[in-house]
Amino acid sequence: xxxxxxxxxxxxxxxxxxxxxxxxxxxxxxxxxxxxxxxxxxxxxxxxxxxxxxxxxxxxxxxxxxxxxxxxxxxxxxxxxxxxxxxxxxxxxxxxxxxxxxxxxxxxxxxxxxxxxxxxxxxxxxxxxxxxxxxxxxxxxxxxxxxxxxxxxxxxxxxxxxxxxxxxxxxxxxxxxxxxxxxxxxxxxxxxxxxxxxxxxxxxxxxxxxxxxxxxxxxxxxxxxxxxxxxxxxxxxxxxxxxxxxxxxxxxxxxxxxxxxxxxxxxxxxxxxxxxxxxxxxxxxxxxxxxxxxxxxxxxxxxxxxxxxxxxxxxxxxxxxxxxxxxxxxxxxxxxxxxxxxxxxxxx
Numbered sequence: 001x002x003x004x005x006x007x008x009x010x011x012x013x014x015x016x017x018x019x020x021x022x023x024x025x026x027x028x029x030x031x032x033x034x035x036x037x038x039x040x041x042x043x044x045x046x047x048x049x050x051x052x053x054x055x056x057x058x059x060x061x062x063x064x065x066x067x068x069x070x071x072x073x074x075x076x077x078x079x080x081x082x083x084x085x086x087x088x089x090x091x092x093x094x095x096x097x098x099x100x101x102x103x104x105x106x107x108x109x110x111x112x113x114x115x116x117x118x119x120x121x122x123x124x125x126x127x128x129x130x131x132x133x134x135x136x137x138x139x140x141x142x143x144x145x146x147x148x149x150x151x152x153x154x155x156x157x158x159x160x161x162x163x164x165x166x167x168x169x170x171x172x173x174x175x176x177x178x179x180x181x182x183x184x185x186x187x188x189x190x191x192x193x194x195x196x197x198x199x200x201x202x203x204x205x206x207x208x209x210x211x212x213x214x215x216x217x218x219x220x221x222x223x224x225x226x227x228x229x230x231x232x233x234x235x236x237x238x239x240x241x242x243x244x245x246x247x248x249x250x251x252x253x254x255x256x257x258x259x260x261x262x263x264x265x266x267x268x269x270x271x272x273x274x275x276x277x278x279x280x281x282x283x284x285x286x287x288x289x290x291x292x293x294x295x296x297x298x299x300x301x302x303x304x305x306x307x308x309x310x311x312x313x314x315x316x317x318x319x320x321x322x323x324x325x326x327x328x329x330x331x332x333x334x335x336x337x338x339x340x341x342x343x344x345x346x347x348x
Contacts, residue, residue, distance in 0.1 A: 005347050006130035007328045008119065009062045012052030018328050019059075023124045028074050031137030035068035035086065039150040040128035041319060041342040042335045043158055044184070044244075045268075046115070050332060054269065057118040061127030064090040064115030065342070067144060067153035068133065075137060085144040087157045089299055090114050092138040106165075106293040114139070129328065131347035140296035145307040151319040152306055155342050159185040160302040163193050165294035166240060166263050174198035179223060179236050179255060182243030182266055183211040185318060185341040188218045190240060192313045193305065195219025203230065206243065208338070218313050225251075234258065234284070242266040246274050253280050261287045268292060322346040 003022045010019055028034055040063045048054040049062060056062075070084045080086065093100055093108035100108050114135070115127040125134045135141060144153045163186055167173065176199045180190045183206035194202050195218070203223035204215035212222045223230060237260055239252040244266040252262055253276055281288065294302075306315065322344035323331035335343040 004125055004130055004132040005325060006061055006125065006127075007325055008059045009050070009056075009129075011058045012050060016329060017050060018129075020326055020328070025132060026122070026124065026134070028072060028134065030074050033073035033075060033078065033088075033135040033139075033141060034071040035088070035133050035135060036071050037066050037068045037128055037131060037133055037347060038085065039154045039322060040066040040345045041154040042331060042345065043155070043342070047332070047335055048269070056116060059119050060115075060117060061119060061125070061130050062115050063128030063130070063345075064113060065155045065158045066128035066133070067150050067156075071132070078141060080141065080143060085150075085153070086141050087144055087153055087299065087303060088114075088135050088142070089140040089161075089294075089296055090157055091293060092136050094138055103295070105295050108138075129325065129345060131325070140299060142300055142303050144303065147310050148303075148307050149316060151322075151344060152310060152315045154319065154344060155185060156302050156306055157299055160189045160193075160306060161294040161299040162186060162265065162291065163190045163242075164298040164302045164305065166190070166265050166291045167193060167197060168298065169263055169289050169291065170238070170261065173238075175200045176237040177201045177231055177235065178203070178238040178240065179231075179252070180204045180215075180220065181239065181241045181248045181252060182206055183208065183215050184242065186242035186266060188214060188318060188341065190242060191215050191218035191220035192309060196305070196309060201231070203236075205248075211338070211341075214317075217317075231255070236260060238263065240265060244269065244272075246272045249274055249276060253284075253286065256284060256286055259285045259287075261289065263289055263291055265291045318342060319344050324348060 002025045007018045046062045093105040097109040117126045202220040204220040205223040206212040234257045236255045240263045242265045318341040320340040320343045325347040331343045
């Protein structure tokens with residue numbers, strides 16, 4: 001019986017927190033797809049779990065960002081063949097409940113997420129920190145175009161798809177003046193995405209000056225409120241928070257013009273208490289919208305977008321050279337340095 005290698009997360013309070021080993025690949029059930037992981041990347045949410053800032057059930061295989069190739073599938077709706085390079089949604093949805101039918105399948109009532117699910121004997125390969133993953137029938141899978149490298153493709157099914165979902169909050173971005181708060185993976189993808197969407201000006205801000213400097217390569221201008229030639233109070237059409245810090249929100253509220261829109265994307269954690277008033281929102285007619293994860297069609301658009309702009313933006317620079325899965329501790333340490341927005345892993 002074929003075997004898969006995997007790094008099992010046993011808890012942030014354990015030393016080491018990961019146990020490397022192998023497991024037999026089970027027979028596929030109807031609707032299942034077996035994918036060999038070509039490359040995975042370490043998302044910030046994984047780091048929160050690894051460092052104990054967020055608690056997940058253990059043991060588990062972390063990792064939801066990845067690119068792989070089809071080994072075998074038992075799905076009638078999948079027009080893919082063994083060897084095809086693919087990305088897949090991090091969510092598995094029923095597509096039948098009221099939430100799914102309302103167009104928000106990422107909030108399905110019986111949702112589960114790859115890389116966030118406890119291990120069981122029946123489901124021993126459900127995260128990307130492994131050589132293989134088994135994807136169930138409610139997960140969207142899309143082929144990766146040949147011009148998109150593995151380093152470009154691995155993070156697409158998290159950060160880029162989430163920003164594409166954020167873009168869907170407005171029907172028309174042409175001529176908009178926007179500010180992106182945060183120059184991490186979400187922010188830099190957003191710089192490219194909204195630049196291509198026709199915004200007249202895309203600004204980006206971050207407390208990490210090295211990260212902020214990268215925004216220029218993705219179509220944005222670093223925002224310095226003290227500069228004389230940048231928009232000031234009440235002059236931005238849209239502000240997009242992707243940094244995860246509630247401390248930036250009052251600045252964003254001030255910068256929004258009357259009738260502006262504020263998108264909250266990064267504050268997906270309990271330490272996000274806001275210090276704003278209803279008065280601030282009401283008097284400026286501000287629309288606030290939360291964006292969490294994405295629907296399958298956003299992932300499909302993400303694949304198309306990165307393929308069409310692969311030669312325009314240096315996406316590979318966002319991802320490190322890969323670490324071997326057996327050296328996941330080294331990869332975690334590299335991720336902590338924040339030299340790269342994503343650190344890559346490959347399983348031999």
